[in-house]
Amino acid sequence: MDTAKHRWRKFENGLMQAITCGCALLVITPLLLIFYRLIQSGFGSLNWDFFTKLPAPPGEAGGGMANAIVGTLELLAIAAVIGVPIGVFGGVYLSEYGSSRLNRWIRFAADVLNGVPSIIWGMVVYALALSVSPAHAYSAWSGGLVLGMIMIPLIMRTAEEVLLLVPGGYREAAFALGISKWRTIVQIVMRTALKGIVTGVLLALARVAGETAPLLFTALGNQFWNHNLSDPILALPLQIFNCANSPYDDWKRQAWAGALVLLLMITAINVGVRVLTRDRMKQSNR
Amino acid sequence: MPPNEEAKRPAAPAKPAVAAAPALAPAVAPAAASTTAATAAPAIAVKGLSVFFGRHQVLKNVSLEARANAVTAIIGPSGCGKSTFLRSLNRMHELVPEARMEGEIKLFGQDIYNRAVEPVIVRRRVGMVFQKSNPFPTMSIAENVTVGLRLNGIRGRDVLAERMERALRMVALWDEVKDRLNAPAVSLSGGQQQRLCIARAIVVQPEVILMDEPASALDPIATAKVEELILDLKNSFTIIIVTHNMQQAARISDYTAFFYLGELIEFDRTSKMFTNPSRKQTEDYVTGRFG
Amino acid sequence: MQATATTQNMNALAGQRLSQRKFGDRAFRWFTLLMALSVFVLIVLIGVKLASGSQLALNKFGWHFLTGTKWDPVHENFGALPQIYGTLVSSLIAIVIAVPLSIATAVFLTELAPLWMRQPLTIFIELLAAVPSVILGLWGMYVLVPWLHDHFYPSLKGTFGYLAIFSGPISGNCMLSAGVILAIMIVPIITSVSREILRSVPGLQREAAYALGATRWEVTRLAVLSYAKRGLFGAVILGLGRALGETMAVLMVIGNTPQIKASILAPGTTLAGWSALQFTEADGALYLSSLFELGLVLLGVTVLVNALAQLMLKTFAGPGVKPQH
Numbered sequence: 013m014d015t016a017k018h019r020w021r022k023f024e025n026g027l028m029q030a031i032t033c034g035c036a037l038l039v040i041t042p043l044l045l046i047f048y049r050l051i052q053s054g055f056g057s058l059n060w061d062f063f064t065k066l067p068a069p070p071g072e073a074g075g076g077m078a079n080a081i082v083g084t085l086e087l088l089a090i091a092a093v094i095g096v097p098i099g100v101f102g103g104v105y106l107s108e109y110g111s112s113r114l115n116r117w118i119r120f121a122a123d124v125l126n127g128v129p130s131i132i133w134g135m136v137v138y139a140l141a142l143s144v145s146p147a148h149a150y151s152a153w154s155g156g157l158v159l160g161m162i163m164i165p166l167i168m169r170t171a172e173e174v175l176l177l178v179p180g181g182y183r184e185a186a187f188a189l190g191i192s193k194w195r196t197i198v199q200i201v202m203r204t205a206l207k208g209i210v211t212g213v214l215l216a217l218a219r220v221a222g223e224t225a226p227l228l229f230t231a232l233g234n235q236f237w238n239h240n241l242s243d244p245i246l247a248l249p250l251q252i253f254n255c256a257n258s259p260y261d262d263w264k265r266q267a268w269a270g271a272l273v274l275l276l277m278i279t280a281i282n283v284g285v286r287v288l289t290r291d292r293m294k295q296s297n298r
Numbered sequence: 299m300p301p302n303e304e305a306k307r308p309a310a311p312a313k314p315a316v317a318a319a320p321a322l323a324p325a326v327a328p329a330a331a332s333t334t335a336a337t338a339a340p341a342i343a344v345k346g347l348s349v350f351f352g353r354h355q356v357l358k359n360v361s362l363e364a365r366a367n368a369v370t371a372i373i374g375p376s377g378c379g380k381s382t383f384l385r386s387l388n389r390m391h392e393l394v395p396e397a398r399m400e401g402e403i404k405l406f407g408q409d410i411y412n413r414a415v416e417p418v419i420v421r422r423r424v425g426m427v428f429q430k431s432n433p434f435p436t437m438s439i440a441e442n443v444t445v446g447l448r449l450n451g452i453r454g455r456d457v458l459a460e461r462m463e464r465a466l467r468m469v470a471l472w473d474e475v476k477d478r479l480n481a482p483a484v485s486l487s488g489g490q491q492q493r494l495c496i497a498r499a500i501v502v503q504p505e506v507i508l509m510d511e512p513a514s515a516l517d518p519i520a521t522a523k524v525e526e527l528i529l530d531l532k533n534s535f536t537i538i539i540v541t542h543n544m545q546q547a548a549r550i551s552d553y554t555a556f557f558y559l560g561e562l563i564e565f566d567r568t569s570k571m572f573t574n575p576s577r578k579q580t581e582d583y584v585t586g587r588f589g
Numbered sequence: 590m591q592a593t594a595t596t597q598n599m600n601a602l603a604g605q606r607l608s609q610r611k612f613g614d615r616a617f618r619w620f621t622l623l624m625a626l627s628v629f630v631l632i633v634l635i636g637v638k639l640a641s642g643s644q645l646a647l648n649k650f651g652w653h654f655l656t657g658t659k660w661d662p663v664h665e666n667f668g669a670l671p672q673i674y675g676t677l678v679s680s681l682i683a684i685v686i687a688v689p690l691s692i693a694t695a696v697f698l699t700e701l702a703p704l705w706m707r708q709p710l711t712i713f714i715e716l717l718a719a720v721p722s723v724i725l726g727l728w729g730m731y732v733l734v735p736w737l738h739d740h741f742y743p744s745l746k747g748t749f750g751y752l753a754i755f756s757g758p759i760s761g762n763c764m765l766s767a768g769v770i771l772a773i774m775i776v777p778i779i780t781s782v783s784r785e786i787l788r789s790v791p792g793l794q795r796e797a798a799y800a801l802g803a804t805r806w807e808v809t810r811l812a813v814l815s816y817a818k819r820g821l822f823g824a825v826i827l828g829l830g831r832a833l834g835e836t837m838a839v840l841m842v843i844g845n846t847p848q849i850k851a852s853i854l855a856p857g858t859t860l861a862g863w864s865a866l867q868f869t870e871a872d873g874a875l876y877l878s879s880l881f882e883l884g885l886v887l888l889g890v891t892v893l894v895n896a897l898a899q900l901m902l903k904t905f906a907g908p909g910v911k912p913q914h
Binding site for chain 3: 393418425434445449450502
């Protein structure tokens with residue numbers, strides 16, 4: 013055995029381990045830096061005013077992002093109402109019914125939709141809103157609609173995956189008992205897969221909660237409270253963008269605070285979802 | 299060479315039950331000789347081997363010695379620890395995260411589990427052939443055969459070509475592939491791929507070759523070729539082969555070890571194991587009463 | 590007598606329930622089918638709305654839209670070449686930076702890392718994937734770009750200033766900054782898809798290499814990476830598709846100047862970024878239509894790239910691997 017060659021091989025092995033490790037650590041560094049800066053610059057501004065007051069007029073100090081936070085929640089609610097039923101039951105069709113040929117096309121279409129940049133969705137819904145009701149082209153409805161549309165193909169694929177994991181034996185047992193197919197699906201299959209479906213929905217919500225570009229074309233933003241869903245509405249990502257681009261220090265400070273709130277919200281959902289699915293993962297990982 | 303077919307007549311000293319045995323062995327067996335007639339250092343000496351996966355104990359206190367330049371067969375029903383035993387001989391079981399072993403294994407007198415010994419070195423001296431042939435699909439036939447050599451720093455084109463040809467001739471594949479050495483290895487048939495994998499293993503000149511049911515995925519003709527090959531190879535290497543096919547064990551091995559539920563029940567010359575085993579469990583297994 | 594009456598009753602009941610059940614089944618099936626068909630509706634909607642929205646501009650400019658370099662609202666002359674150029678160049682820079690890092694990380698996570706490191710690292714990478722574009726843009730604007738401008742770009746120009754791509758004045762908000770931010774954004778997706786690909790390499794291949802006495806890295810090199818080549822390429826294309834469509838983070842650091850410069854230290858713009866920015870300025874039908882045409886071009890490019898990626902992933906992946914987005 014050539015010991016020089018062998019020593020090189022050992023060295024190379026260790027070197028590659030070190031290099032790839034370095035790359036992995038480098039890759040997660042931005043996440044840590046971002047969190048650090050958000051906390052550093054934003055935490056101090058998280059006071060009662062921030063959560064309860066409207067944005068102050070340009071140039072004035074103080075104010076908050078109350079309407080932005082509430083606006084995001086409203087938009088997410090509308091989006092969920094649109095996106096969840098269509099996505100979930102569409103996923104049901106894919107997993108429980110359908111010819112393999114049709115299903116393949118549906119899946120392909122869903123994959124294509126998942127690759128469409130979010131700004132395009134914004135343009136499309138703007139054009140739609142314009143043709144439906146030109147006076148109210150910018151509204152909470154269109155904002156919620158665009159977010160819901162983005163969620164549809166996302167939830168559909170996740171729901172299908174999760175439903176397919178339900179063992180066929182459950183369905184067979186139900187049929188053998190004489191339970192109708194639709195009842196079997198709703199009361200047995202979907203209930204078994206509920207945790208996975210909820211996980212998929214939460215992750216989709218977390219994803220659209222951070223979207224800004226489509227809202228530029230639909231919700232537009234609103235410096236005041238939105239009292240009518242046919243009016244423009246402010247959302248957290250929009251306000252972060254506005255504040256970041258403003259020349260006023262006070263607004264810039266609030267941008268960091270808003271970003272911190274948004275990121276914490278999204279991270280909490282992601283981490284929470286992981287905790288929920290941990291036992292499921294343990295079972296399927298071996 | 300297939301063993302003597304004429305041994306169908308019952309051997310005189312054999313018990314009646316064994317006479318009906320499907321296993322074929324030479325009728326004239328040497329008088330129940332002791333197994334450890336080995337005078338040379340055994341190729342592999344296993345002492346008190348126990349293997350655990352997490353808390354589950356798969357092998358219990360196994361001890362045996364495999365003679366050099368002989369074929370030792372490992373037989374037993376499914377789940378008895380045959381494959382685990384084989385893999386502990388080249389430290390491949392360590393690839394499983396929760397694996398743990400106790401005991402001692404020596405390769406020609408050298409402890410292979412010594413802290414100073416690296417698995418990489420052990421595996422160079424103890425080669426392995428798997429149940430399902432696994433040539434590297436992105437490499438050609440030639441590249442597959444020489445990959446072991448190239449890993450060890452042998453780069454000279456002539457040296458590689460010469461050793462490759464020698465290995466391919468040994469596995470009786472040379473004539474079939476010499477005109478298409480650059481074709482992808484996966485373009486060969488199943489039997490050819492398995493012989494290619496054997497060539498890949500022997501080209502680095504290991505001292506011991508481990509085979510884990512090497513012919514179980516092959517058709518009878520390919521199987522016969524592989525068995526012929528094994529009998530040839532034992533002149534240059536020590537071979538330890540796991541098989542669930544008892545007839546195969548009887549055909550090609552010199553010694554046989556019978557495992558059951560993680561324990562070594564009996565280890566003896568093949569001829570004795572199949573005609574006059576010492577343990578009842580062995581007899582039950584080779585006569586097909588269970589397994 | 591009574592027996593037959595009861596049997597008749599039961600049959601009637603059963604018949605009734607059967608037709609009810611059949612109705613329920615049929616209705617539910619149609620309902621879910623309708624929901625699933627919505628994806629086709631959405632695709633048609635996108636196509637129709639973008640096409641009709643860009644109709645004016647398509648008619649007015651024709652192919653010149655793709656080759657024109659001026660964005661002139663006053664004379665109503667719009668050309669998209671700088672936007673196309675910027676999209677391609679910033680995405681290319683992102684790929685060059687992200688691909689080696691992502692694949693190395695994926696290799697580390699699946700093959701080389703000690704077990705205790707794998708889960709935490711994976712979680713961090715998934716969290717990075719979840720960071721919204723606007724927050725990355727905010728951080729990019731106020732943290733990354735100033736740092737690059739003060740510390741990195743001068744030394745870059747100092748050492749390599751003779752190259753065309755580093756010529757001219759340094760601007761903090763430039764193509765390179767956009768490329769870096771995009772790289773940070775696409776690393777998670779390339780890494781996670783690559784991990785799936787690497788994990789799907791059959792264990793038997795790895796064992797073949799181990800049995801030959803290969804070291805861990807050699808096993809990775811011989812048995813895993815070469816086997817997974819095509820799938821890894823698909824993962825890269827998927828990342829490219831994502832980079833092409835990114836809007837917010839890019840527009841916050843790229844400088845938003847519709848120009849074509851050889852230097853990547855000069856500001857530029859992208860299809861997505863420019864559309865977002867100009868939307869509120871659009872004060873004429875043609876202006877708006879031109880923005881829609883920008884969207885159309887972007888849609889065409891991203892759909893093609895994503896389709897290519899899916900094709901590569903599907904032809905590589907075995908039955909156990911699902912293509913991710």
